[in-house]
Amino acid sequence: MNTRLVDSLVQIIESLTPEERIFLQQRLSSQPIQVTVGVCGGQPRIRNTRIPVWTLVAFRQQGADEEELLRNYPTLTHDDLTAA
Incomplete structure (x- = not known):
């Protein structure tokens, strides 16, 4: 794990405005x-679902x-399938 990178990200996120x-x-x-x-x-x-990518593959x-x-998965889009 790259702890320096994570620490840097935490600092950046903490400095963000609301x-x-x-x-x-x-x-994200x-x-x-x-x-x-x-x-x-x-x-x-797939984003905001419980559909694993491996299932679609x-x-x-x-x-x-x-x-x-x-x-069979009406909540999915063409872009979701392309990403998978």
Whole structure:
């Protein structure tokens, strides 16, 4: 772990204005792939869902196309599938 980098990031985040913190949170939550300890076993997942990336990859490997995945996972977008 790069503790110097983490310490630098903490300092930067602590120096943000409230508006900048809100903007940062919005940007982070809009990332298509997220990793959160304790959610989906810490595996990469589609943003703000509990759909692991590996699930979508496995379905694609089994022959599922984009239309089928979007039908089965209506909350996903084309960009989500591209990111996965």
